[in-house]
Amino acid sequence: MPVQLLKIVKEQSETPLPSHLQKEDLKHLQEGSDHTNKYIQGIVVLSYPLTKLGDGTDFFKIVLQGVDDLCSRDNSINILIYGKMAEDCAKIIRHGDTFIVAGFKVIKSPTAREDGRHGCHLEVSEEDGSAIYIYTKPRTATASETAFVSIAPKYVYTPLNQLKDGTIVNLYGVVKFFKPPYVSKGTDYCSVVTLVDPSNVKLTCTLFNGNPDSLPKIYKVGDIARFHRIKIREYNGQMQGITSGGFASLTFDGTVGAPVVPRTSSKVYTFMDEEHKTIEELRVWAASNISISGPAAKLSSVQPMLFFDLTCQLVGKAKVDGSSFLLKVWDGTKCPYPTWRVPVEAKDLEGERVLLYQLRNLMVDILVYDNHVQLAKSLKIGSFLRIYSIHAKQASADNEDVSHIEFHLHGGTCYGRGIGVLPENNPDVKELKTFLESVDLADSQNMESMSSVELDGTFSDFTDLESHLQRCQQLPVTVLTDHQDLNNTELKTIMNSTAPQQYRIRAKLRTYKPQKLHQSVKLHCSKCNSLQEVPDGDVFDFILQRSAMTAPNPELHNSSWYDSVMWTTQDQKQRKIAIHFVKHDEMLRQPEDTLLMIEGGTLKEVWKLTKRFKCVIPVRSTEVDLELLDLSAPFLLQGNVKYYGCKQCSAPKPIESLSSMAAEERPSWDPTEIAQVLGIELLQYVFIMKFTLVDGTGALNAYLFDYEKFFQIPASEILTNNFLQKKMQMTMNMLCPPGRKLGPKARSNEDCLADKFPKAKCECQNPPVYLSQPTWTLTGEKEL
DNA sequence: TTAGGATTTG
Numbered sequence: 059m060p061v062q063l064l065k066i067v068k069e070q071s072e073t074p075l076p077s078h079l080q081k082e083d084l085k086h087l088q089e090g091s092d093h094t095n096k097y098i099q100g101i102v103v104l105s106y107p108l109t110k111l112g113d114g115t116d117f118f119k120i121v122l123q124g125v126d127d128l129c130s131r132d133n134s135i136n137i138l139i140y141g142k143m144a145e146d147c148a149k150i151i152r153h154g155d156t157f158i159v160a161g162f163k164v165i166k167s168p169t170a171r172e173d174g175r176h177g178c179h180l181e182v183s184e185e186d187g188s189a190i191y192i193y194t195k196p197r198t199a200t201a202s203e204t205a206f207v208s209i210a211p212k213y214v215y216t217p218l219n220q221l222k223d224g225t226i227v228n229l230y231g232v233v234k235f236f237k238p239p240y241v242s243k244g245t246d247y248c249s250v251v252t253l254v255d256p257s258n259v260k261l262t263c264t265l266f267n268g269n270p271d272s273l274p275k276i277y278k279v280g281d282i283a284r285f286h287r288i289k290i291r292e293y294n295g296q297m298q299g300i301t302s303g304g305f306a307s308l309t310f311d312g313t314v315g316a317p318v319v320p321r322t323s324s325k326v327y328t329f330m331d332e333e334h335k336t337i338e339e340l341r342v343w344a345a346s347n348i349s350i351s352g353p354a355a356k357l358s359s360v361q362p363m364l365f366f367d368l369t370c371q372l373v374g375k376a377k378v379d380g381s382s383f384l385l386k387v388w389d390g391t392k393c394p395y396p397t398w399r400v401p402v403e404a405k406d407l408e409g410e411r412v413l414l415y416q417l418r419n420l421m422v423d424i425l426v427y428d429n430h431v432q433l434a435k436s437l438k439i440g441s442f443l444r445i446y447s448i449h450a451k452q453a454s455a456d457n458e459d460v461s462h463i464e465f466h467l468h469g470g471t472c473y474g475r476g477i478g479v480l481p482e483n484n485p486d487v488k489e490l491k492t493f494l495e496s497v498d499l500a501d502s503q504n505m506e507s508m509s510s511v512e513l514d515g516t517f518s519d520f521t522d523l524e525s526h527l528q529r530c531q532q533l534p535v536t537v538l539t540d541h542q543d544l545n546n547t548e549l550k551t552i553m554n555s556t557a558p559q560q561y562r563i564r565a566k567l568r569t570y571k572p573q574k575l576h577q578s579v580k581l582h583c584s585k586c587n588s589l590q591e592v593p594d595g596d597v598f599d600f601i602l603q604r605s606a607m608t609a610p611n612p613e614l615h616n617s618s619w620y621d622s623v624m625w626t627t628q629d630q631k632q633r634k635i636a637i638h639f640v641k642h643d644e645m646l647r648q649p650e651d652t653l654l655m656i657e658g659g660t661l662k663e664v665w666k667l668t669k670r671f672k673c674v675i676p677v678r679s680t681e682v683d684l685e686l687l688d689l690s691a692p693f694l695l696q697g698n699v700k701y702y703g704c705k706q707c708s709a710p711k712p713i714e715s716l717s718s719m720a721a722e723e724r725p726s727w728d729p730t731e732i733a734q735v736l737g738i739e740l741l742q743y744v745f746i747m748k749f750t751l752v753d754g755t756g757a758l759n760a761y762l763f764d765y766e767k768f769f770q771i772p773a774s775e776i777l778t779n780n781f782l783q784k785k786m787q788m789t790m791n792m793l794c795p796p797g798r799k800l801g802p803k804a805r806s807n808e809d810c811l812a813d814k815f816p817k818a819k820c821e822c823q824n825p826p827v828y829l830s831q832p833t834w835t836l837t838g839e840k841e842l
Numbered sequence: 843t844t845a846g847g848a849t850t851t852g
Contacts, residue, residue: 235847244844246844250845250847264845264846294846382852428852468850469850471845472848472850473847
């Protein structure tokens with residue numbers, strides 16, 4: 059452990075510390091937090107004599123005073139220094155010196171209560187890769203000068219041809235072969251790395267760690283690795299490296315001229331600027347001495363029967379059985395051969411449905427086996443992977459004339475077979491991302507004839523919803539018996555004809571409005587033909603609050619056809635709530651069959667009641683009767699649906715009119731009937747949308763005015779049902795993939811997908827879609 | 843402990 063005089067400085071602001079280190083405040087120190095590449099600085103205010111521990115290790119303790127916050131008790135901290143570093147420090151350190159340490163362990167201080175110092179102490183040793191820097195007054199320096207000294211282990215790197223059995227050494231090498239971390243049969247992850255250096259000797263290292271992140275971050279042959287404290291043993295007549303206690307590694311891109319950025323998960327590492335030189339020299343040596351042209355391939359250049367490494371993005375994954383697991387990946391290119399589809403249960407398939415669908419012709423299925431299953435399961439959708447040594451197996455099924463390619467990642471780790479997750483800043487990932495963003499899905503979609511072999515039937519690995527959407531797209535050829543008499547008409551012909559006439563068309567959906575789908579739902583009065591927005595929940599809340607200001611009239615409680623309960627809230631407002639349960643044959647019904655009226659309730663209370671009871675009608679008391687609230691509020695709530703009445707056309711009748719329904723043997727409590735007996739003109743939820751259709755001969759605007767269901771989605775429920783909203787969004791994405799000729803504001807869904815995936819630039823011509831569901835009423839209009 | 847480079851056989 060050499061003590062090195064690094065520099066004589068005039069001012070301590072000229073700190074010649076390694077550039078990757080950053081100062082950490084004492085008050086931010088806590089056990090368990092990450093202090094990677096951080097250093098602590100303070101003044102030595104106390105030091106204890108150098109002693110030896112029971113095992114003979116030197117031990118030196120000092121107390122450091124921070125300079126930033128003099129009043130805090132966290133401002134002084136115990137530093138415990140072990141081994142050779144203790145001995146060296148004890149020789150040099152004097153009170154008043156500035157002490158800087160990096161690569162320390164933060165441990166809860168057992169003496170904090172007694173000594174009143176920081177709740178943690180720092181432990182410093184060579185094994186932990188600690189580095190100490192001291193500003194001290196050397197006897198030889200002039201009064202105005204300070205010596206900047208380092209007590210960092212001066213790492214000596216052993217060339218690979220000078221390794222000796224039984225030693226622990228530091229070394230550099232170029233990666234000639236590696237197995238990415240995999241689950242060993244013991245308790246740890248294992249990675250096997252073969253290094254070679256300019257001595258032309260190879261060293262195969264077997265590295266273990268319980269955390270795969272702690273193993274060297276090697277992504278390709280040709281990377282440069284630096285190992286510290288690796289144990290050398292002889293095995294089968296050859297030197298072998300194996301992890302020892304203090305093992306640490308740094309890995310660098312091996313490309314000549316690439317930035318020298320160490321990859322590591324070590325809490326701390328020393329990497330002085332002079333080490334850049336070593337990396338650069340190894341890069342240059344490797345460039346002419348190592349073949350780094352591995353079996354990397356794009357899907358477009360896959361060779362049947364060979365093995366290859368694939369850099370790709372994970373789109374989907376699925377459980378298959380105990381010993382195999384499915385990964386669905388793409389790299390933006392198209393495999394020129396038919397590829398297999400591994401049948402899986404729809405419920406087992408993870409991944410963004412829309413993307414799985416959109417990328418279906420570019421995605422390939424890779425079945426991984428045995429020891430790779432555990433790692434595959436843990437992969438995150440959207441992450442970038444390098445899958446090593448995939449087998450492109452040629453096979454053919456009984457019912458096929460032509461063979462297809464199956465992609466297998468077989469069990470075992472021969473030839474480095476395995477899966478590596480690449481970080482977003484990896485240069486290959488950056489390049490892939492840029493490429494994926496530029497992919498024109500239209501090309502792949504137009505290659506339907508070249509598409510994958512659907513061994514399992516059509517899309518059985520998609521959800522019911524998607525199967526349903528598939529079926530919807532097939533409706534015209536299979537179901538539309540109503541319109542069989544009509545031939546398809548080109549849009550150009552329609553535009554040149556006079557209205558009204560009926561046509562059947564086949565067209566693509568170019569765009570639709572409104573893009574915010576919730577805006578497509580309106581309330582329609584079939585009597586006065588008015589349309590209005592669905593009132594905001596706040597309006598209802600306001601009306602309820604206002605009506606709660608009038609207390610329920612007790613004289614109206616308990617009639618022949620309802621039972622009443624009333625109570626007062628315990629809060630300051632002392633609000634009175636009354637609930638009137640409508641009876642049947644003078645008996646109360648089961649809650650799920652019961653209609654009730656509520657006075658004085660809040661929005662939340664009303665919603666709660668709708669969960670439990672069949673119908674809820676908000677009412678208020680007058681002097682003589684109960685009555686409905688303002689018609690800006692729903693007059694009836696049933697399940698998730700709020701029913702509104704038309705203000706213009708309704709003529710509310712006394713609430714007692716309901717008693718006639720209650721007297722029925724089995725009242726249905728149908729909203730239409732309730733509206734009718736209460737003199738309410740029921741507003742219906744409708745979808746109002748504009749579709750712009752194109753078929754190559756022209757464009758036509760078609761208007762959808764649909765009362766109840768659009769692709770089996772009820773307009774009345776979509777505003778309160780997340781699942782239906784997603785279903786609608788997906789339906790629209792299928793009919794008109796996002797990103798296609800939409801305005802900037804209409805790309806929200808695309809932006810959301812972009813979080814996980816490169817912008818799904820779907821300039822695709824989706825397969826022609828028939829917009830002719832029998833339930834639709836489409837009114838065509840010529841586009842100007 | 844595990845693996846110790848050197849393709850599964852699904």
